[in-house]
Amino acid sequence: MTTEQVLEQAKAAKGQLALLSAEQKNAALCAIADALEQDSAAILAANERDLANAGETINDVMKDRLRLTPERIHAMAQGIREVATLADPVGKVIEKTERPNGLQIEKVRVPMGVVAIIYESRPNVTSDAAALALKSGNVCILRGGKEAFLSSQAILAAMRKGLVLVGLPETFINMIPDPSREGATKLMTATDYVDLLIPRGGAGLIRACVEQAKVPCIQTGTGICHVYVDEAADLSKALDIIENAKTSRPSVCNAEEVCLVARKIAPAFLPLLRRRLVEDRAAAGKTPVELRCDPEAYAIIGGTPAGEADFDTEFLNYILAVKVVENVEEAIAHIAMHSTHHSDAIITESAQAANLFTAAVDSAAVYVNASTRFTDGGEFGLGCEIGISTQKLHARGPMGIEELTTYKYVVRGNGQIR
Amino acid sequence: MTTEQVLEQAKAAKGQLALLSAEQKNAALCAIADALEQDSAAILAANERDLANAGETINDVMKDRLRLTPERIHAMAQGIREVATLADPVGKVIEKTERPNGLQIEKVRVPMGVVAIIYESRPNVTSDAAALALKSGNVCILRGGKEAFLSSQAILAAMRKGLVLVGLPETFINMIPDPSREGATKLMTATDYVDLLIPRGGAGLIRACVEQAKVPCIQTGTGICHVYVDEAADLSKALDIIENAKTSRPSVCNAEEVCLVARKIAPAFLPLLRRRLVEDRAAAGKTPVELRCDPEAYAIIGGTPAGEADFDTEFLNYILAVKVVENVEEAIAHIAMHSTHHSDAIITESAQAANLFTAAVDSAAVYVNASTRFTDGGEFGLGCEIGISTQKLHARGPMGIEELTTYKYVVRGNGQIR
Numbered sequence: 100m101t102t103e104q105v106l107e108q109a110k111a112a113k114g115q116l117a118l119l120s121a122e123q124k125n126a127a128l129c130a131i132a133d134a135l136e137q138d139s140a141a142i143l144a145a146n147e148r149d150l151a152n153a154g155e156t157i158n159d160v161m162k163d164r165l166r167l168t169p170e171r172i173h174a175m176a177q178g179i180r181e182v183a184t185l186a187d188p189v190g191k192v193i194e195k196t197e198r199p200n201g202l203q204i205e206k207v208r209v210p211m212g213v214v215a216i217i218y219e220s221r222p223n224v225t226s227d228a229a230a231l232a233l234k235s236g237n238v239c240i241l242r243g244g245k246e247a248f249l250s251s252q253a254i255l256a257a258m259r260k261g262l263v264l265v266g267l268p269e270t271f272i273n274m275i276p277d278p279s280r281e282g283a284t285k286l287m288t289a290t291d292y293v294d295l296l297i298p299r300g301g302a303g304l305i306r307a308c309v310e311q312a313k314v315p316c317i318q319t320g321t322g323i324c325h326v327y328v329d330e331a332a333d334l335s336k337a338l339d340i341i342e343n344a345k346t347s348r349p350s351v352c353n354a355e356e357v358c359l360v361a362r363k364i365a366p367a368f369l370p371l372l373r374r375r376l377v378e379d380r381a382a383a384g385k386t387p388v389e390l391r392c393d394p395e396a397y398a399i400i401g402g403t404p405a406g407e408a409d410f411d412t413e414f415l416n417y418i419l420a421v422k423v424v425e426n427v428e429e430a431i432a433h434i435a436m437h438s439t440h441h442s443d444a445i446i447t448e449s450a451q452a453a454n455l456f457t458a459a460v461d462s463a464a465v466y467v468n469a470s471t472r473f474t475d476g477g478e479f480g481l482g483c484e485i486g487i488s489t490q491k492l493h494a495r496g497p498m499g500i501e502e503l504t505t506y507k508y509v510v511r512g513n514g515q516i517r
Numbered sequence: 518m519t520t521e522q523v524l525e526q527a528k529a530a531k532g533q534l535a536l537l538s539a540e541q542k543n544a545a546l547c548a549i550a551d552a553l554e555q556d557s558a559a560i561l562a563a564n565e566r567d568l569a570n571a572g573e574t575i576n577d578v579m580k581d582r583l584r585l586t587p588e589r590i591h592a593m594a595q596g597i598r599e600v601a602t603l604a605d606p607v608g609k610v611i612e613k614t615e616r617p618n619g620l621q622i623e624k625v626r627v628p629m630g631v632v633a634i635i636y637e638s639r640p641n642v643t644s645d646a647a648a649l650a651l652k653s654g655n656v657c658i659l660r661g662g663k664e665a666f667l668s669s670q671a672i673l674a675a676m677r678k679g680l681v682l683v684g685l686p687e688t689f690i691n692m693i694p695d696p697s698r699e700g701a702t703k704l705m706t707a708t709d710y711v712d713l714l715i716p717r718g719g720a721g722l723i724r725a726c727v728e729q730a731k732v733p734c735i736q737t738g739t740g741i742c743h744v745y746v747d748e749a750a751d752l753s754k755a756l757d758i759i760e761n762a763k764t765s766r767p768s769v770c771n772a773e774e775v776c777l778v779a780r781k782i783a784p785a786f787l788p789l790l791r792r793r794l795v796e797d798r799a800a801a802g803k804t805p806v807e808l809r810c811d812p813e814a815y816a817i818i819g820g821t822p823a824g825e826a827d828f829d830t831e832f833l834n835y836i837l838a839v840k841v842v843e844n845v846e847e848a849i850a851h852i853a854m855h856s857t858h859h860s861d862a863i864i865t866e867s868a869q870a871a872n873l874f875t876a877a878v879d880s881a882a883v884y885v886n887a888s889t890r891f892t893d894g895g896e897f898g899l900g901c902e903i904g905i906s907t908q909k910l911h912a913r914g915p916m917g918i919e920e921l922t923t924y925k926y927v928v929r930g931n932g933q934i935r
């Protein structure tokens with residue numbers, strides 16, 4: 100099967116999938132979950148071959164991402180069953196108006212059609228993405244990392260068994276057969292076939308999609324997230340929030356990368372910050388955070404002198420850039436220059452500072468007195484997440500199944516002309 | 518001023534514009550409208566020079582599009598005053614939830630930031646687009662057709678006078694100083710500057726944007742619109758709707774280009790259609806419609822034999838492609854293959870056929886017993902229109918000022934960590 104054939108099959112399938120009822124889609128999801136568990140042995144064997152093929156070309160972190168276990172396959176199946184419990188967004192009437200000429204206009208939620216997802220080495224994205232696409236009425240075309248190619252193929256085969264078992268065409272879920280870069284490029288430029296492209300992965304993948312995509316594409320995930328500690332901050336809240344935002348999972352996009360501190364409280368706060376992130380953590384056997392300080396912060400607490408690039412870097416590691424600013428206005432200006440518009444927070448007890456910050460900071464999620472780590476579909480109550488949009492077109496922030504839909508206008512008349 | 522400087526100035530201005538109140542924006546719009554009228558003489562003189570420069574390189578239709586008159590300038594000013602009366606979408610809370618952990622999450626409507634609009638030779642688009650962008654809190658960067666360059670510059674100068682008069686920076690409204698193709702290309706690829714690009718114009722411009730744009734872009738306007746006359750149609754309604762959809766303004770994107778007729782009623786309906794669109798119009802001194810018929814329709818009413826391309830052409834003229842289909846299912850299949858997903862209609866008294874058609878036809882606007890010509894921001898009650906989206910990402914169908922906004926999540930806590 101060529102990539103072109105996959106595109107044709109996906110396009111041909113979208114009309115049928117768009118018209119399925121919630122019950123039919125949920126039955127399919129449950130059958131897919133069961134099939135995944137039943138095919139565990141085949142999937143694990145394929146995964147072993149992927150790991151063996153990769154050999155020493157990938158590091159331990161990547162190996163861990165790639166590795167499947169019976170528990171992980173069970174978790175994937177459970178994830179699919181959870182998607183089945185979500186409300187179906189398709190068919191919802193968003194707005195309804197009657198015009199003076201009697202035309203009845205309904206704005207109705209409908210699937211996108213064909214959704215393409217390009218991702219990297221986690222094989223579980225294969226089942227997550229397929230389940231979310233199916234639930235939202237979309238045919239999906241998946242293109243996973245080449246390291247996980249055999250695992251993804253085995254997962255695809257199981258999911259398609261589930262579809263066939265409930266009498267649905269296997270072409271509701273598709274995969275690009277070409278693990279080379281060319282396969283991804285074909286997907287990015289398939290303007291007559293792909294209604295929405297979502298890249299899920301590192302900055303390089305996102306950039307490649309923005310540069311090369313000719314199909315509608317959502318930029319996801321890069322997060323240079325800031326926490327600004329205002330002069331009116333509760334310092335104890337600030338310490339808790341910063342330790343959480345920086346260290347609870349440093350490798351994810353909603354982790355804090357930069358701490359801005361108001362000049363007035365810097366002499367009191369920075370030593371506490373250093374103790375909490377460096378000394379206390381080291382004493383407790385946890386990884387201490389490397390503080391990369393601007394000259395003013397460095398004069399107070401030492402650490403590593405920050406280079407210019409440190410305020411524009413997504414470290415994804417136990418590193419925090421620290422800078423002293425005059426006040427909330429200067430914090431807002433710094434964030435406007437350096438943020439990736441993902442998630443930024445202010446710690447303050449001042450309603451005025453909080454309101455100014457939330458109005459002026461132009462990011463997908465703007466926080467007052469809470470950790471940036473909450474930017475997540477589950478935490479926001481969406482029930483799931485296909486990615487976090489850092490662009491402004493269509494969807495912003497965590498994207499759930501509703502964000503995988505569009506709308507159309509259905510207009511009913513009795514002979515109206517204009 | 519270089520294009521790069523214009524981009525920098527626009528980006529620098531967006532923070533201030535986003536925070537303006539509705540009152541401030543409305544006052545600015547009224548001042549801009551007044552300034553346009555006061556500067557009429559200068560604008561008309563610039564327009565004369567544009568017309569003289571164009572000379573015989575453009576045809577009469579294009580000259581008419583390009584030509585300004587005192588009445589047209591007054592209409593532009595009135596258009597701006599009407600935009601001032603629209604409700605301000607910015608700041609509207611779309612959703613509000615409290616999570617179990619106490620986090621208060623608000624989804625708030627905010628401006629896009631910098632909106633770029635590339636258009637062709639109508640100078641009035643300069644003021645229309647600027648007004649809609651300003652009202653929705655967006656800094657705009659305009660790039661009009663080179664034929665209208667001096668007119669647009671004069672309109673820009675007047676609008677900027679209005680801004681300065683109410684104490685606002687003139688950089689809220691910007692224009693690319695380079696009328697060459699390179700200016701447009703720079704705008705399409707200014708990923709750090711442009712939050713949304715809207716091309717307004719013919720198929721060539723739209724295609725160039727889809728091909729070259731690296732900034733988020735909305736595909737607008739190409740319309741191969743179908744009217745399907747079902748076997749259960751009221752034939753008199755069908756004739757009125759088709760004549761309106763085809764002939765009330767053939768040059769616009771929501772005009773009908775293709776008529777599909779159910780086989781069962783074709784022998785009765787097609788002769789009526791021919792009489793209405795050809796003989797009756799000719800007798801009344803109106804332009805008759807050229808019917809390009811598939812073999813089956815041709816056997817019944819003659820006309821011009823349709824070539825294959827005729828079912829994939831936006832004629833924008835008094836030409837209608839006509840085809841006989843078996844039933845509503847075959848009409849749906851034909852539309853899926855040939856429609857540009859703009860506006861498609863069914864004429865039927867059967868609720869079952871209407872429901873099947875509206876569910877299965879995947880177009881921005883799907884009509885039952887009404888003319889496709891209603892796909893328009895004003896007719897849909899949006900109060901205005903920046904364009905008609907034929908893509909599915911972000912906005913679909915007529916785009917008003919709300920479609921020039923995005924949202925952000927504002928999350929308030931009291932120390933929550935994850």
